[in-house]
Amino acid sequence: MHPQATYILAIESSCDDTSAAVLQDDKVLSNVIASQQVHQQYGGVVPELASRAHQQHIVPVVDQALAQAQVEKSQLAAIAFTRGPGLQGSLLVGVSFAKSLALALRIPLIEVNHLQGHILSHFIENPAQQKPTFPFLAMTISGGHTQILKVTDYFSMEILGQTQDDAVGEAFDKTAKILGLPYPGGPLIDRYAKEGNPKAFPFPFPKVEGLDFSFSGLKTAVLYFIQKQTQQNPSFVQDNMADICASVQYTIIEILMRKLKKAVTQTGITQIAIGGGVCANSALRTALQQLAHKHHWQTFIPPFQYCTDNAAMIGIAAYYKYLRGDFSDMSVTAQARYHL
Structure with a gap:
């Protein structure tokens, strides 16, 4: 073990995944x-x-996490945790645990914003992947968030646009529910869409100013479309599952890509990093890579394991905070709405 190495234990509990990671x-x-x-x-x-x-x-x-890392609690330099945004009850479990462990070990406590974690996951040491350089555009797309940000430093991020209602992941899950697919529905839509025609059923594109998003209208359009078709043909969904999934997925991804193109035009920044659970979607990855190729952008997509909620991304954000001596005191508490 390196005597100068900094070992951080990170905890993520913002939604329905309990995660712990150890970083050197x-x-x-x-x-x-x-x-x-x-x-x-x-x-x-x-x-x-x-x-x-x-x-x-x-x-x-x-x-x-400690056993896999072969690190003793006595070697830890700090304990990191997700302060928010997320579900209050879920966050509280992580915060309380992190506080009591930091207190027992007499080491610093580091709070991390969940969304910053998604963005900074690109800076986890990975010989197979290049890291973005500042400034770059980040798009966080998950079950609870859809945002485009301009990132000028590890902790200097400006929101250029965000969803006014539903997040992308929510749009996928609610569509899946309408189609009678089990939760979580996003990965299933992705799977069915591979066999379908993305142009089979045209869905409307929301008219939203600037770089903001809206997905609630699309969800309603899908609901009414399915209700109308099923009245005429009760087995419509079963007969057309692949085409419906491909068409909805195409619309969602097209909405995201149009806004991304607009953000690049407005800022002149051509480095794009995406993060969040929806980045696991194969069609989204393909669309982004095609656009990048066409417009000579440089794109960064985190490895699959760092797309969904995980503690490694909390750990990398905490590492950069540790270097700055940016610690929390014991009065810190969970914050369900925690803005960047």
């Missing part, structure tokens, strides 16, 4: 995630059940 400087030694199956029968995340599951998972997950 900017290198991930372990990144353990416990997902919660309990929400599937309800077709979405139930906050009360999520916080209970975090309570059950947090000790084993932290234990496993």
Whole structure:
């Protein structure tokens, strides 16, 4: 072990995944995630059940992260945690655990904004991937967030546009629910869409000013379209599942790409980094790469394991805060709405 190395234990509990990671400087030694199956029968995340599951998972997950990293608690330089945004009950479990452990070990506590974590995941040490250089444009697309940001430094981020209602992940999940697919529906839509025709059913594009987004209108359009078609043909969804999924997915991705093109035109920045759970979508990755090729952009997509909620991204953000001596005191608490 390096005597000068900085070991940070990071905890992420903003929604329904309990995760712990150990980082040695900017290198991930372990990144353990416990997902919660309990929400599937309800077709979405139930906050009360999520916080209970975090309570059950947090000790084993932290234990496993330390064991995999082969790091002792006594070697840790700091404990990091997600302060927000997220579900209040879920966040509280992570915050309380992090505070008590930092207190017991007498080491600093570092709070991290979940969205900054997604963006900074690009700076995790990875020999196979280049890191973006400042300034770059970041697009965070997940179940709870859709934003375009201008990033000029590790902690200097300006929101250029964001969703006025639903996030992209929500649009995917709600569409899946309308189609009778189980939760989480995003990956299933992606799978069906591979077999379908993206131009089979045209859906409307929202008219939203500037770089902001709106997805609630699309969701309503899909609902009315399915209701109308099913009245005429009760097996419409089963007969056309691949085409419906491909058409909805095409519309969502087209909305994102049009705004991204607009952001590049406005800022003149051609480095684009994406983050968040929806980055796992294969059609989105392809669309971004095609646009990049056409317009000579440089794009950055994190490895699959750092797209969804994970503690490694909290750890990398914490590492840069640690270098600045940016620590939290024990009065810190969870913040469900935690703005950048």
